[in-house]
Amino acid sequence: MKNRSASLANVLGVIVCVAVAASLVPRTILKQRVQARSSACSSNLKTIGLAFHNYHAAYKQLPAGTGGTTGNDDPAKSNQGLLGPLVGLLPFCEQQRLWEQVSNPYENKRVGVAFPPMGPIPLFAPAAYEPWGRGPDIYRCPESHPRDQAESTEVIRSLQLPITAMGVTASYVASYGDGTVMQGKVIQGRPDANEARNRRAANRGAFMTSQSLKFRDFLDGLSNTIFYSEVVSSQKRDPGVSEIVRDVRGLSKVPAYCLRAAEVDTKQFWEFGRGSCWADGRPVYTGFQTVLPPNSPSCTSEHGMEEPLVSATSLHADGVHVLIADGSVIFITDDIDAGDPAKAGAGIGPDYLQPGMQSPYGLWGALGTRANAETNDVQFPQATSRPRSSNRAPMNASVWTDKTRGAQLTAEFIEIKDQKTIRLKHASGTIHEVPLHTLIPSDIYRAIEIDVMRKNPPGN
Template identity: 45%
Template sequence: MKSKLSFIDLVIVGVMASVGFSLLLPAIQRQRAAARNMQCSNNVKMLGLAMHNYHAAFNQLPPGLGGTVGGEDVTCNQGRLGPIVGLTPFLEQQALWEKIANPYVSPKTGKRFPPMGPAPWFDPAEYTPWASAFATLRCPDDMETQPETPKSEPIVVTTLAMPDLPPEAVVSASLCNYVMCYGDGTYLMGEMIDIHDVEAVNRVRAGMRGVFCGNQRMRFRDCLDGLSNTVGMSETISPGMNDAKESHIAQGIKGLSLNPSLCLKTHDGDHADWWDVRRGSRWADGTLAISGFQTVLPPNSPTCLSDLGMDDPIASASSRHAGGVHALMMDGRVVFVSDTIDCGDSTQPGVSTGKDYALPGSKSPYGVWGALGTRASKEVLGKPIPNVVPAAVNRAGNPDGNPLTSPGPTWSTWTDRDGKHHLEAKINRIIDRETVELEDNRGILHRVPLNTLSDGNIFTAVMMHEMQQQAASKPE
């Protein structure tokens, strides 16, 4: 005779299921956060590898600021292109680089642009390479906070090649979460210098002590402190779904270069004077306030401009990871720098040629963080920062010691059998065992026959599809 569950039994079962789920959910969330964290670390690693390959090819680092000058915004880029533009061929973005490096005709108006394009702030719907930031430039944790944009029917193509879209279909993708280190200088660090201005050139040489700056050619051999003791890159929070002060840049802070700690007060008080451009908002723009940082204030501090404007910033590294930021050491290692790293005395002025500043050649006034940002100031660190990830994440990529379950689609580079086309995208599904659907960073769906991919990609597609199917079949 079959027994029936009483109402009390059902309640007990429901409570047990609820408790079990509440215990399981935090572990799933931790695993997914760890996976996003590791993906961000991998992005920084890829950018560091591209930087090393660039140096091997040209015997120098990509310039902090570069490009064409001597015309209007449409006929030249005002010398404002950042290092990532030069790194695109080394990040498997050859097609994008060729659009930038060659004359370009706007699909919107038919307007012609010269090689290396217009100014980075030019309308990206008209000059579409400026709306072509790719997945390597985005931190997954930061992307999680972006607003959902209403979508109509998705754009579908049948090739790995990135299509030239009609103007009305251009999706803005200009954000970048990775920024270059300008060292520990504080005075006019964002200024573009006329090489004929001797006083300005001397000031630049005294204060721009990082591996990137707007007016000097840098090589690995210039890092006299050692590549393992010099920071080259870190993160920034990009504009998110709200108007919180995270990516805002406060402006009009008088005396900022003499007392950088004034910047710390802007996000705690009633400061309402904000620059109309935000951190990480233009991937191609090399301006320090947008795409760089100084090792002056602790990680996850605000970014500010003095009353001199964008030429005189204090820019801070920041991220949405708990407790710190990823940073690239110039030897290629990726480390996690805590918000609590020793930053010395942020009320002190930086190094420059003015009488109120620290003397040129002085040790950094900003502790260990400041010393890591300088390339040749002879600071001695007790030990190189080890390869680390946040304390909650172990070598297996999660806090529990078990291999990660699939957190969802991940970005990979997909290549056709002939090797002619490369696409950075995530796999959505395999349709009828014949067609793989890939989604690129602009939301375009690439549905291509599975057998047209390289053998390695076919294997990857099948394995990732199976992992997704297994993950979907398990209740969370």
């Protein structure tokens, strides 16, 4: 009898162990996939960084934030100087075939249209000018597309989420530094003296529209200056993820207005999403500023796309990868010191920060400037080795969107309960329990990723 009892106990023990192991497999698999995608995103940035260095070695300068052909008002006969750095980088990213299509005359016999070298404007229909519809995979992070996350866990599979291919988006965005004044203005020809003076004062980042920079311009040192980062990209705005709030008056003088505007029910949006056109170099598409901290909203002022305030964003938990100008890649958390968003950026005039002064946007702003004598004060945070905290500050609250009604709730993530319900904490202290399947796909994936990473912090 004792032997039978012992055997039964052993069998029950094995069953319990198997059950526990089986319950851990989905989370283990998800953690591995999250880490693999994060690693792939970082690897892409490193490749892009190497390509920029090779470009500089070949041409003794970097590609301009926007550039290309001008002199013809026909959008099919000139790209109007709107091409971004990623276009010129093609031959240095093993995209020689696509580069040859872009840099040579291109004829689409199917629609009967011929295009000059360097193509039409980046927003020209990709069905007619096919190169703009062939964004290279190296320019897209595996985690940057909010609707391409259908296979990660049993929870997601059971919801049958859609997978959408985004052929012309870009996940990686150029740093325009801590400037807030007219960072998106594209200049045709030579600027006049006053405009040139204003640009020198306000454009303090690694890239500028309509102008190329050289490594010698990075007086703070390449290892102290952010070059590129990432963005959650979508051809059309994705609520709470890739959208851009428009017509925020006084934005350049008070960047905090963007944070407030994002919370207002009557806010208006641009129809396109961040990163929606990989070939267009304007900051509103493929740029960002080190003003508001990572994963903040993006806005434009009353001056439209010429005056954006756009943020680096990602679907990674709690931060973004950034490419440093020396070619290294680090992970910066959302709670990096970003100074005072109520202060204006550098510019000419009594209401703006005087040229040469320290960035008002803390460490984040200092890392964005290329020549502001901040070398001695800059130390990179060791974010990749920092444990994830389960008690996030209210400033890290996110927008959660109902997929049916479009209703939004700004709240911080607490946990996923029973793999069916997400628990959220509003700034008022109210706890909301929301069925997971009622959220938009990107929010579901984000919640699962954060939950997994918190329960399995780095090093475990």
